[in-house]
Structure formats: C-alpha cells, structure tokens
Amino acid sequence: MHYGLNSVAPMPVSPACGEPVLGIKGLRLQIGDTAILHGVDLAVHEGEAVGIVGESGSGKSMTWRAALGLLPKGASTSGEVTFAGRNILATAEHDLEGIRGRRIAAIFQDAASALNPIQRVGSQILESLRIHRSLNGAAAKAEMLRLLDQVGIVDAANRSRAYPHELSGGQNQRMAIAMALAGNPEILIADEPTTALDPTIQAQILMLLKRIQLERAMSVILISHDLGAVAALCNRVCVMYAGRIVEDAPTAELLSKPEHPYTRALIASIPPLSGERKRLQAIGGEPPDPRHMPKGCAYAPRCSSLSEECKESIPAPVCLRGSHSIRCFTATRALGLAP
Numbered sequence: 001m002h003y004g005l006n007s008v009a010p011m012p013v014s015p016a017c018g019e020p021v022l023g024i025k026g027l028r029l030q031i032g033d034t035a036i037l038h039g040v041d042l043a044v045h046e047g048e049a050v051g052i053v054g055e056s057g058s059g060k061s062m063t064w065r066a067a068l069g070l071l072p073k074g075a076s077t078s079g080e081v082t083f084a085g086r087n088i089l090a091t092a093e094h095d096l097e098g099i100r101g102r103r104i105a106a107i108f109q110d111a112a113s114a115l116n117p118i119q120r121v122g123s124q125i126l127e128s129l130r131i132h133r134s135l136n137g138a139a140a141k142a143e144m145l146r147l148l149d150q151v152g153i154v155d156a157a158n159r160s161r162a163y164p165h166e167l168s169g170g171q172n173q174r175m176a177i178a179m180a181l182a183g184n185p186e187i188l189i190a191d192e193p194t195t196a197l198d199p200t201i202q203a204q205i206l207m208l209l210k211r212i213q214l215e216r217a218m219s220v221i222l223i224s225h226d227l228g229a230v231a232a233l234c235n236r237v238c239v240m241y242a243g244r245i246v247e248d249a250p251t252a253e254l255l256s257k258p259e260h261p262y263t264r265a266l267i268a269s270i271p272p273l274s275g276e277r278k279r280l281q282a283i284g285g286e287p288p289d290p291r292h293m294p295k296g297c298a299y300a301p302r303c304s305s306l307s308e309e310c311k312e313s314i315p316a317p318v319c320l321r322g323s324h325s326i327r328c329f330t331a332t333r334a335l336g337l338a339p
C-alpha cells in the first residue's frame with residue numbers, strides 16, 4: 001500500500017542525541033564468496049523510529065539479521081554492533097539469548113509463522129511472559145490481557161483462547177506484536193510488518209506501532225520497500241541500495257530535500273494521495289546482482305546524474321547538514337561539498 005507523502009503526520013522531533021541504543025558500525029556480511037553488506041553504519045537512539053527502505057534484495061533484512069548474529073549457513077560478518085555496552089558480533093551465542101527476542105524483539109511480514117498454529121495465542125503470550133519476565137499465574141494472565149488490550153484486541157479474554165487460524169491476518173499481527181512486547185523490549189524490529197495485509201489493516205497496524213513506540217518510548221526499526229509506510233512511522237529514514245546505506249536523514253528532510261538520485265527516484269515513484277493525478281515514474285533498470293557488482297557506485301548503471309568518477313570509485317558517506325548524509329559524488333559536488 002502507498003500512503004501518499006502528503007498523508008504523513010508531523011513527526012516528533014528526533015531524539016537522536018547521546019549514545020545510541022544500537023550502534024552499527026562498518027557492518028560487512030559475506031555469504032560464501034559473495035559480499036552482501038559493504039560497511040553499513042546505523043545508529044538507533046532511545047525512543048527513535050528508524051526506517052530502512054529500499055528495493056528487494058538491497059540488504060535491509062540482512063542488516064538487522066547480521067547485526068543480531070542471525071546468519072545463514074556459510075556467512076561471516078565483520079564490523080561492530082554495540083548494544084548495552086557490548087559488541088554483539090563478539091558475544092557468545094548463549095549470551096545473545098537474553099538479548100534477542102527479549103531486549104530486541106522482532107515481528108515479520110508473516111505474523112502467523114511467528115505463532116504456533118497448534119497452541120492458543122493467549123498461552124503463547126503467557127509462555128513468553130514466563131520465559132522473559134518470570135511471570136506466572138494470575139500476574140501473567142493480567143499482564144497478557146493488558147498487552148492484548150494495548151495492541152487493540154477487542155474482547156481480549158475471549159480472543160486469547162483462539163488458535164492463530166481462527167484469527168484474521170491483522171489480529172494475528174496484533175498478537176505477534178503482543179508476543180514481541182512481552183519481554184518489554186528496548187528495540188522492536190518490524191520487518192515488512194504490513195506487506196501481507198489489506199490496505200486498511202496496514203494503516204491500522206502502522207498507527208498501532210507508532211502509538212506503542214511513543215507510549216513506551218521504545219526504539220523501532222521498520223524495514224520496508226514502501227517509503228510512504230516508513231515515512232508514516234519513522235523519525236529518520238535510511239535508504240539502502242545494494243548493501244549500502246546511500247542516504248540517511250530525518251524523515252521530513254529526506255522527503256523535502258532528497259539528495260541522492262536513488263532517493264529522488266523512490267520518492268517520484270510514490271503516488272500522491274490527493275491533488276492532480278500524475279504518471280508514476282518507475283525506476284528504470286534493476287539493482288545489481290551482488291555476485292557481479294559494478295566497479296564504482298552500485299547505482300551508476302541506473303543513474304541519470306552520472307559522472308566519470310561514479311563509474312570508477314565508490315562514494316564514501318558525506319555529512320551534508322546535521323544528521324543528513326549521502327553517498328553520491330554528483331550530489332555532494334552540486335552542494336559544494338566535494339573534496
């Protein structure tokens with residue numbers, strides 16, 4: 001679904017100051033012989049909602065999976081991922097269990113797959129409360145009902161006795177969110193949480209995430225191919241292309257002053273919600289195959305602002321103003337910031 005950029009509510013001022021809750025620096029991921037992530041930098045501060053947007057295969061999911069040490073077979077990482085004073089990439093697997101799922105929780109596109117099909121949803125949430133917070137009996141039940149109420153499940157006591165197949169996609173996603181919240185996480189990662197849902201339900205789930213994020217002052221990382229959805233929830237947007245973050249800016253600034261040609265193309269491809277209907281511009285060409293990356297900027301083969309330099313070298317991130325950075329030779333030169 002597209003929300004239209006003019007539907008975006010004003011974001012609270014980004015609380016991005018001080019030490020980040022999650023700090024990703026120079027994260028590289030290699031699967032077999034193929035480099036997938038080429039030095040991703042991402043800082044998520046307390047109470048901040050950060051969006052990662054980009055086309056399919058750009059490395060959005062791999063970024064958070066690699067950051068949490070959830071690697072596919074044959075994969076290796078380098079770089080630094082700091083959470084709660086430790087480098088996750090250097091932390092033993094058994095020590096990560098207290099972090100993953102509890103202090104950093106995740107929800108996915110397919111909510112039903114996060115839930116056990118043969119167990120009532122309420123008892124699954126009770127189990128999470130027991131594992132993550134040692135809650136049992138009446139206290140656990142009261143907390144489970146409070147969580148269901150918080151995620152907007154009507155008639156929570158009755159609905160908690162349902163099996164996942166008896167619930168709609170939207171209700172299952174609400175249940176999955178309640179499960180994720182059971183450990184009182186500091187960070188919630190939402191990986192395409194609305195993609196499988198009907199348009200009206202998508203908007204409801206996004207608004208729910210935004211309400212919960214603000215109520216709990218929780219950090220959220222929203223992964224999406226839909227810039228409109230990211231803009232509706234996030235204070236800050238990171239645009240990802242071929243395993244690199246190519247633009248990182250506060251949402252309002254990214255939408256009003258996009259600098260990277262890829263970000264501009266993404267914005268141009270979103271339909272306006274109202275006003276004059278105009279033809280959408282599809283982004284021409286395909287993202288590169290990670291096994292055959294171009295020598296220079298990965299976006300060069302599709303870029304309309306190309307210079308010779310772009311074909312030869314990979315642009316480093318340049319800070320434009322405040323917390324707005326881009327990787328683009330042409331844009332930085334046009335802004336008078338090229339070396």
Ligand SMILES: Nc1ncnc2c1ncn2[C@@H]1O[C@H](COP(=O)(O)OP(=O)(O)OP(=O)(O)O)[C@@H](O)[C@H]1O
Pocket residue numbers: 031036054055056057058059060061062063072073225290
């Ligand atoms: N298990 C794997 N083995 C090898 N390559 C993989 C594996 N999983 C993902 N990749 C590759 O890593 C790259 C990044 O994938 P990733 O899933 O992070 O993309 P994405 O931006 O999240 O895309 P999507 O929106 O389609 O999920 C892709 O080229 C993908 O083919």
